[in-house]
Amino acid sequence: MEALSKIVKAAADAAAGDEKNIAAAGSAGFAYGLAAIGPGIGIGIIFGSAIEAMARQPEAAGMVRTTMFLGIAFTEALALIGFVVFILLKYA
Amino acid sequence: MIINSILSFEFPPINELLRWKDVVPGLNKVGLIAVASALIGTLVFLSAARKDPKVAPKGTRNLAEVSVEFIENNIIMQTMGRDGLGWTPFLLTLFLFVYLCNMPGIIPFIQMPATARMAIPMFLAVLVWVVFNVQGIKHQGFFGYFKSVLFPPGVPKALYILVTPIEFISTLIVRPFSLAVRLFANMLAGHLLLVIFALLSEAMFQARDKILIPIGVLPFFMLVFLTGFEVLVAFLQAYIFTILAAVYISGAVHPEH
Numbered sequence: 001m002e003a004l005s006k007i008v009k010a011a012a013d014a015a016a017g018d019e020k021n022i023a024a025a026g027s028a029g030f031a032y033g034l035a036a037i038g039p040g041i042g043i044g045i046i047f048g049s050a051i052e053a054m055a056r057q058p059e060a061a062g063m064v065r066t067t068m069f070l071g072i073a074f075t076e077a078l079a080l081i082g083f084v085v086f087i088l089l090k091y092a
Numbered sequence: 093m094i095i096n097s098i099l100s101f102e103f104p105p106i107n108e109l110l111r112w113k114d115v116v117p118g119l120n121k122v123g124l125i126a127v128a129s130a131l132i133g134t135l136v137f138l139s140a141a142r143k144d145p146k147v148a149p150k151g152t153r154n155l156a157e158v159s160v161e162f163i164e165n166n167i168i169m170q171t172m173g174r175d176g177l178g179w180t181p182f183l184l185t186l187f188l189f190v191y192l193c194n195m196p197g198i199i200p201f202i203q204m205p206a207t208a209r210m211a212i213p214m215f216l217a218v219l220v221w222v223v224f225n226v227q228g229i230k231h232q233g234f235f236g237y238f239k240s241v242l243f244p245p246g247v248p249k250a251l252y253i254l255v256t257p258i259e260f261i262s263t264l265i266v267r268p269f270s271l272a273v274r275l276f277a278n279m280l281a282g283h284l285l286l287v288i289f290a291l292l293s294e295a296m297f298q299a300r301d302k303i304l305i306p307i308g309v310l311p312f313f314m315l316v317f318l319t320g321f322e323v324l325v326a327f328l329q330a331y332i333f334t335i336l337a338a339v340y341i342s343g344a345v346h347p348e349h
Contacts, residue, residue: 066170070339073332077270080277087280091106 028089035082042075109287110209125206129192133185163187167335172342179341182223186216187334190275194326197283198319205326208279210272217272220337225264228344240347271336278329282322289315 050068054061112120119127140156143149149157163184168176193212197205207213228237241263242256289311296308 062166063170066166066335069328069332070335073274073336074270077274080274080281081270083277083281084273087106 024089028086031089032082032086035085036079039075039079043072046071046075103288103291109284121204122206122209125196125202125204126193126212129196129206130189133188133192159188160184163334167331167338171335171338176338176342179338183334183338186220186337187330190216190333191326191330194279194330197279197286197326198322203286205279205283207275208283210276213272213275216333217268220271220340221268224340224344227341231345232347237344267340271333275329275333278325282318282325285318286315286322289318
């Protein structure tokens with residue numbers, strides 16, 4: 001009980017602080033969490049297809065790997081922009 | 093008690109992690125790392141060039157030859173083909189500089205990737221942007237280049253209303269932006285992860301409640317694991333940066349038909 005009341009008190013102290021900071025912290029969490037969903041699925045699909053292609057045609061593995069990294073780089077950029085927005089909301 | 097020590101754990105403000113004091117006026121630790129990595133790369137290749145090319149390579153010469161072969165076989169031949177081999181010096185410099193700037197992120201006592209500040213990735217991205225645009229203009233002519241970028245062939249005429257703005261934004265604005273942000277955010281995220289787990293294990297090991305000390309082993313193992321992971325990330329980001337530069341240049345030199 002004591003621990004619980006301490007947490008509630010800490011939360012209340014935070015709420016007494018700057019409203020804008022709280023809103024920024026909350027939306028920063030959402031910004032990164034939401035930005036990570038799509039790229040997560042996308043990178044999974046890219047890796048799955050690349051493994052399938054390499055297993056079917058091992059002699060083309062080098063080319064498939066290069067193209068796979070390219071695809072990952074493009075997909076991952078979305079998640080990273082989410083991370084930059086997170087930093088901007090939290091600290092800027 | 094435990095709640096107390098958890099609540100008292102405070103993450104330092106980001107300026108403390110990223111904004112360093114000047115070592116000499118106008119040059120802070122990040123700038124120093126960037127200059128040092130440029131010097132190290134240059135010195136390795138200068139000392140490799142002095143070796144006798146007729147005997148079997150070893151030492152720095154071996155290192156230099158392996159990296160040149162890596163760039164030629166794994167980056168240029170896969171993306172630009174045989175015509176692109178003239179680009180080896182540019183891409184090798186780009187790769188080595190980015191890699192040597194990334195590596196200090198995991199070297200003990202330095203622990204700061206120079207690419208985790210926006211200045212270096214942004215400069216490199218602008219450099220790549222200028223190079224591929226100038227190459228496109230040089231090989232296809234000013235109007236020819238912008239025609240092939242903005243009006244890609246094989247699209248129905250009416251769709252150009254939609255395609256042209258998208259192509260303009262994606263080729264001329266998003267390309268350098270994403271190139272810079274990808275490198276910067278990857279290295280910054282890795283750096284912040286290392287900081288978080290290092291601070292957490294330090295706070296746990298020094299906690300007044302003795303029960304927290306064995307729990308501190310968990311973030312410490314995570315720290316060791318992430319340091320290993322960062323070795324991979326540092327290499328992969330340099331590789332991706334170089335390969336994207338190669339793809340952009342080859343796309344500007346050889347237009348789609």
